[in-house]
Structure formats: C-alpha cells, structure tokens
Amino acid sequence: MDQPPLGRRAQQRQQRLAQILAAAEQVFATAGFEGASMAAIAAAAGLPKANLHYYFGTKEALYAALLEELLRLWLSATDAIRPDSAPDAALESYIRAKMEWSRSRPHASKLFANEVLRGAPLLSAHLAGGLRAQVEEKSAVLRGWIAEGRMAPVEPRHLFFAIWAMTQTYADFETQIRLVLDVPALGEREFEDGVATVLRLVLGGLALRA
Amino acid sequence: MDQPPLGRRAQQRQQRLAQILAAAEQVFATAGFEGASMAAIAAAAGLPKANLHYYFGTKEALYAALLEELLRLWLSATDAIRPDSAPDAALESYIRAKMEWSRSRPHASKLFANEVLRGAPLLSAHLAGGLRAQVEEKSAVLRGWIAEGRMAPVEPRHLFFAIWAMTQTYADFETQIRLVLDVPALGEREFEDGVATVLRLVLGGLALRA
DNA sequence: GGAAAGCTTGACCGGGCGGTCAACATAACC
DNA sequence: GGTTATGTTGACCGCCCGGTCAAGCTTTCC
Known part of the structure; x- marks a missing residue:
C-alpha cells in the first residue's frame, strides 16, 4: 500500500522478519509449539536468540504471527x-x-x-x-x-x-x-x-x- | 494366554499399568510428546510421578509402550x-x-x-x-x-x-x-x-x- | 559531526523439566 | 515370624528452557 522510498533500515527489518518467520515455520511444523525451542529457531534462522525476542517479544507471539500470516x-x-x-x-x-x-x-x-x-x-x-x-x-x-x-x-x-x-x-x-x-x-x-x-x-x- | 491364579500383586500391577497408560494417552494426545510432562500424566493418573518412572523407566519408554499397544x-x-x-x-x-x-x-x-x-x-x-x-x-x-x-x-x-x-x-x-x-x-x-x-x-x- | 533512535548480542536468571534415590511400606515366600 | 522381593514416595539434582538486560554498534536525522 504505502512504500515511499523505504529506507535501508526498514528494508532490513522486513528481511529479518521474513527470515525469522521462515525458520519458525519449519521448526514449529515438525516439533510442535512445545517441542520447538527459541534456540532451535534462532539456529535455523542464523541469528542469536535474543534477536528473535527483540522482533517478536515472546515465543507465543512469534507463533501467533506465523499462524495469522498463513x-x-x-x-x-x-x-x-x-x-x-x-x-x-x-x-x-x-x-x-x-x-x-x-x-x-x-x-x-x-x-x-x-x-x-x-x-x-x-x-x-x-x-x-x-x-x-x-x-x-x-x-x-x-x-x-x-x-x-x-x-x-x-x-x-x-x-x-x-x-x-x-x-x-x-x-x-x-x-x-x-x-x-x-x-x-x-x-x-x-x-x-x-x-x-x-x-x-x-x-x-x-x-x-x- | 497364561494366567494361573494371578496373585494379588500381579493383579494390582496390571491395574497400575492400565491406569498409567490411560492417563498418558489422554495427556500425550492433546499436548504432544514434548508438551506433555510426566507431572501432568502423574496428576491425571492420580499417582506420584516417581511411580510412573518405577513402571516405565523413562517418558519415552512410556510413550513407546502406548504407541505399540494402540x-x-x-x-x-x-x-x-x-x-x-x-x-x-x-x-x-x-x-x-x-x-x-x-x-x-x-x-x-x-x-x-x-x-x-x-x-x-x-x-x-x-x-x-x-x-x-x-x-x-x-x-x-x-x-x-x-x-x-x-x-x-x-x-x-x-x-x-x-x-x-x-x-x-x-x-x-x-x-x-x-x-x-x-x-x-x-x-x-x-x-x-x-x-x-x-x-x-x-x-x-x-x-x-x- | 554529534545526538538520538533503532538494532545486535553475550551473559545471565528463575523455573520447570525428566530422572534419581534413599527410606519406608507391603506383600510373598520358607 | 522373619527374611526377601516388590512397590511407593517426598525430596532432591542437573539441565535446558523462555525471557531479560546492559553494553556496544549502526543508521538516521538535524
């Protein structure tokens, strides 16, 4: 809808979000909500665990965001x-x-x-x-x-x-x-x-x- | 196949096993393997947690026994x-x-x-x-x-x-x-x-x- | 260029987990 | 009845989990 120039920061943010969601989809799908660990998702995304919490807050919020998108x-x-x-x-x-x-x-x-x-x-x-x-x-x-x-x-x-x-x-x-x-x-x-x-x-x- | 008189001990043992398996079936089914806790299964069975470990050893063994039976x-x-x-x-x-x-x-x-x-x-x-x-x-x-x-x-x-x-x-x-x-x-x-x-x-x- | 805002990350924390064990209770066996 | 095998249980342990945070880094804005 609205993307003016879309600064470098916003671009990287979008990419990070997609990167995390993709990793989460894979890990959650085969391990289930309880079986998946934030550490495993972080490893799959190639990011430190604290970074996921920066973007999504909690494990449940990440899971919920993923469900809504799908x-x-x-x-x-x-x-x-x-x-x-x-x-x-x-x-x-x-x-x-x-x-x-x-x-x-x-x-x-x-x-x-x-x-x-x-x-x-x-x-x-x-x-x-x-x-x-x-x-x-x-x-x-x-x-x-x-x-x-x-x-x-x-x-x-x-x-x-x-x-x-x-x-x-x-x-x-x-x-x-x-x-x-x-x-x-x-x-x-x-x-x-x-x-x-x-x-x-x-x-x-x-x-x-x- | 073989039940001679089947002593009181063996009888109670059979009942305990069935009791634990029934509780485990319910908890594992809705929570999944990772999501289910031995404490939750024990509570559902009305037994102390250590008792489950006495009969089945590990969580995975209990889960496996249940799967085989079903x-x-x-x-x-x-x-x-x-x-x-x-x-x-x-x-x-x-x-x-x-x-x-x-x-x-x-x-x-x-x-x-x-x-x-x-x-x-x-x-x-x-x-x-x-x-x-x-x-x-x-x-x-x-x-x-x-x-x-x-x-x-x-x-x-x-x-x-x-x-x-x-x-x-x-x-x-x-x-x-x-x-x-x-x-x-x-x-x-x-x-x-x-x-x-x-x-x-x-x-x-x-x-x-x- | 410098201050403010946003992002990254290793180190850390309390809590709940699976599993263990020693002490005790009960049934089985002679 | 005494000895042994079997069952019971509360207390405990080390580990890994989700989540936090402060310190540093990078981009943005004036």
Missing part, C-alpha cells in the same frame, strides 16, 4: 466456488489448489495440524469466525447446485471436511505415505496419483463424472 | 477386506469401523497424528514394516476386484490414504469441525453425517453405488 493464504483458496461456476470445474480447481498448497507449503499445513490437534488455543476465534463464515457461504453455493440437480445431495460442510482431510494428508502425514509407498520422498508421481484419487472420489461420488 | 488395535481394522468379500460391503464395513474408532478412541488417533507429524521417530519401523505389508496385501485384493471389473480403477494405496484421512479427521481435527459446525461437541448426528459423506464419496467414486 491463515490469510489458507482462506484464499475457495475462490473458484461461485454460484455461476460449473460444479465439476469449480471443485476440481479447488482440489487442485488445495493439493498444490500441500505440496508447496507442507510446513504450513503441518503447523495448522499441530495447532488444531492441540485444541486450537490461538486459532479457535478464527476458526469460529472467518473460516466458519466462509464455509457457510460456500456451502450455500453447493446447496444451490444440489437443489438444481447439478450434483448429488451431500452435507456440504462435511464434504469440505473430507476434501481438506484428503488433500492435507499429503502434507501432514507425508511421513506415513512415504513409508507405505516405500519412496524416499513424495514427488510428482505421488501427487499426481493423489490428485487423481481425490478427484475420482469427489467428482465420482457427487455424480459429476461419467 | 498400533495393535489400529492394524486390526482391515479384516473385512478379503478376496471373497463383496467390494461395497467390505469397504463400507471398513469405513464404519474406522469411523467408530475415531469416535470411541479420539485420543489414540490424535496420538498417532502427533507422532506422524513429528516424522514418526518411534513408529517409522512399524509403518515401513507391518503397516506397509498390510497395505500391500489389501491393495492386492482391491487390484483383483478392479481387474474383475467389480470396481472402478484407482491406485489402491492412495484410496487407503484417502479413507484414513477422511475418517481420522473426525478425531484429529475434531476442534476445527466442532467450531465450523458450531456445536459444543461432536455427537451422533455429526458422525452419521460424516459416515454418510465418506460412504458416498468412496462407494460413489468407485462406482459401487447406483
């Missing part, structure tokens, strides 16, 4: 679901976006999973607020499609739960999937198979496919 | 999937069993989720061993059904990932589901809707339903 991205994925969309194309686009998010930002997904597992102490307000409102809005669209006979009848909110679960599992449970598939890491192949499976279940289950 | 139950749910079963009945039975497990033992499911999120440091051997073998075995059954034209072609292992994700989400992400649905707790109604949704997606997606 939640903004997370909520912006349902754009394709609009009343005038074609149901199959809209859902396919949504599923592909979710899957791509799991692939490109697995740490973010794991971070959410950790937070929700813990009872979402810092996120419950957002879940009951912004997320719930968005689900209600998009559910209304789906109910419209169902009423018009354009897709099979389902409880739309539970459909969202199912889609979230199936797509995020490729990030959150990556370890398990990797070990069962006996591959060193999830690659193109695995994600393509995953997308194909999820699309088949959702589109097929909703009678949006031959 | 894994045994977890692996016993695929019994319905056999070559001579009807695909739709077998998968429906499997899904219902998984969903019931999420409902009756949410702590156990959360415990697994926590462990896998952390990279499964204590479970990776079992995942690459027993679980993988079981998935391969059951996948072979599904491939047989597909070859006979009794269900739509899918990568069976990814189908399992999808079913696990959809069913376990009702335990692991219970907080999120509860907040989005705006209910104080997940009850019969919510689980029935969940079962119906998962069944529709899986059976419909695999062309096992009208």
Whole structure:
C-alpha cells in the first residue's frame, strides 16, 4: 500500500522478519509449539536468540504471527466456488489448489495440524469466525447446485471436511505415505496419483463424472 | 494366554499399568510428546510421578509402550477386506469401523497424528514394516476386484490414504469441525453425517453405488 | 559531526523439566 | 515370624528452557 522510498533500515527489518518467520515455520511444523525451542529457531534462522525476542517479544507471539500470516493464504483458496461456476470445474480447481498448497507449503499445513490437534488455543476465534463464515457461504453455493440437480445431495460442510482431510494428508502425514509407498520422498508421481484419487472420489461420488 | 491364579500383586500391577497408560494417552494426545510432562500424566493418573518412572523407566519408554499397544488395535481394522468379500460391503464395513474408532478412541488417533507429524521417530519401523505389508496385501485384493471389473480403477494405496484421512479427521481435527459446525461437541448426528459423506464419496467414486 | 533512535548480542536468571534415590511400606515366600 | 522381593514416595539434582538486560554498534536525522 504505502512504500515511499523505504529506507535501508526498514528494508532490513522486513528481511529479518521474513527470515525469522521462515525458520519458525519449519521448526514449529515438525516439533510442535512445545517441542520447538527459541534456540532451535534462532539456529535455523542464523541469528542469536535474543534477536528473535527483540522482533517478536515472546515465543507465543512469534507463533501467533506465523499462524495469522498463513491463515490469510489458507482462506484464499475457495475462490473458484461461485454460484455461476460449473460444479465439476469449480471443485476440481479447488482440489487442485488445495493439493498444490500441500505440496508447496507442507510446513504450513503441518503447523495448522499441530495447532488444531492441540485444541486450537490461538486459532479457535478464527476458526469460529472467518473460516466458519466462509464455509457457510460456500456451502450455500453447493446447496444451490444440489437443489438444481447439478450434483448429488451431500452435507456440504462435511464434504469440505473430507476434501481438506484428503488433500492435507499429503502434507501432514507425508511421513506415513512415504513409508507405505516405500519412496524416499513424495514427488510428482505421488501427487499426481493423489490428485487423481481425490478427484475420482469427489467428482465420482457427487455424480459429476461419467 | 497364561494366567494361573494371578496373585494379588500381579493383579494390582496390571491395574497400575492400565491406569498409567490411560492417563498418558489422554495427556500425550492433546499436548504432544514434548508438551506433555510426566507431572501432568502423574496428576491425571492420580499417582506420584516417581511411580510412573518405577513402571516405565523413562517418558519415552512410556510413550513407546502406548504407541505399540494402540498400533495393535489400529492394524486390526482391515479384516473385512478379503478376496471373497463383496467390494461395497467390505469397504463400507471398513469405513464404519474406522469411523467408530475415531469416535470411541479420539485420543489414540490424535496420538498417532502427533507422532506422524513429528516424522514418526518411534513408529517409522512399524509403518515401513507391518503397516506397509498390510497395505500391500489389501491393495492386492482391491487390484483383483478392479481387474474383475467389480470396481472402478484407482491406485489402491492412495484410496487407503484417502479413507484414513477422511475418517481420522473426525478425531484429529475434531476442534476445527466442532467450531465450523458450531456445536459444543461432536455427537451422533455429526458422525452419521460424516459416515454418510465418506460412504458416498468412496462407494460413489468407485462406482459401487447406483 | 554529534545526538538520538533503532538494532545486535553475550551473559545471565528463575523455573520447570525428566530422572534419581534413599527410606519406608507391603506383600510373598520358607 | 522373619527374611526377601516388590512397590511407593517426598525430596532432591542437573539441565535446558523462555525471557531479560546492559553494553556496544549502526543508521538516521538535524
């Protein structure tokens, strides 16, 4: 919005903040809030520990800042679901976006999973607020499609739960999937198979496919 | 297998072990391994902390014992999937069993989720061993059904990932589901809707339903 | 150029953690 | 009943954690 010349100081500050947040995302995601130590995050960021406290104050504040930032991205994925969309194309686009998010930002997904597992102490307000409102809005669209006979009848909110679960599992449970598939890491192949499976279940289950 | 008379001492020992494991399951599930403290588990069990160490030695040993016990139950749910079963009945039975497990033992499911999120440091051997073998075995059954034209072609292992994700989400992400649905707790109604949704997606997606 | 404001960092602190132990209590065995 | 094996527990320990701070450094502003 407003960046006049943006002085050298402000520039370095932005970079430091991003540097710390990136390190925190990685450490928090795999260690959880309690398991992560400020020392470990500092080491991952290549900065002294006291520096993190200068910018974020407390561990919890750093964690909260990270969650807020990621939640903004997370909520912006349902754009394709609009009343005038074609149901199959809209859902396919949504599923592909979710899957791509799991692939490109697995740490973010794991971070959410950790937070929700813990009872979402810092996120419950957002879940009951912004997320719930968005689900209600998009559910209304789906109910419209169902009423018009354009897709099979389902409880739309539970459909969202199912889609979230199936797509995020490729990030959150990556370890398990990797070990069962006996591959060193999830690659193109695995994600393509995953997308194909999820699309088949959702589109097929909703009678949006031959 | 072998319980002769089973003396008073051995009886009390069994009870103590169960008592500690039950408390540990609850605390580890919501706090994670690092977040849980032996003091908290002891308090939940109504025993002094030193008593837990007498029976299990270390925190990690207690955690490992718990995981092993729960894994045994977890692996016993695929019994319905056999070559001579009807695909739709077998998968429906499997899904219902998984969903019931999420409902009756949410702590156990959360415990697994926590462990896998952390990279499964204590479970990776079992995942690459027993679980993988079981998935391969059951996948072979599904491939047989597909070859006979009794269900739509899918990568069976990814189908399992999808079913696990959809069913376990009702335990692991219970907080999120509860907040989005705006209910104080997940009850019969919510689980029935969940079962119906998962069944529709899986059976419909695999062309096992009208 | 000099003062003020913002940033960096090693050293330090109290508290809570997992784990230990010695002293005691209770059950089992002859 | 006395001896031994097993269970119980409060008190304690060293360690690592999140957080603080003062001293020094760098940029900004006049």
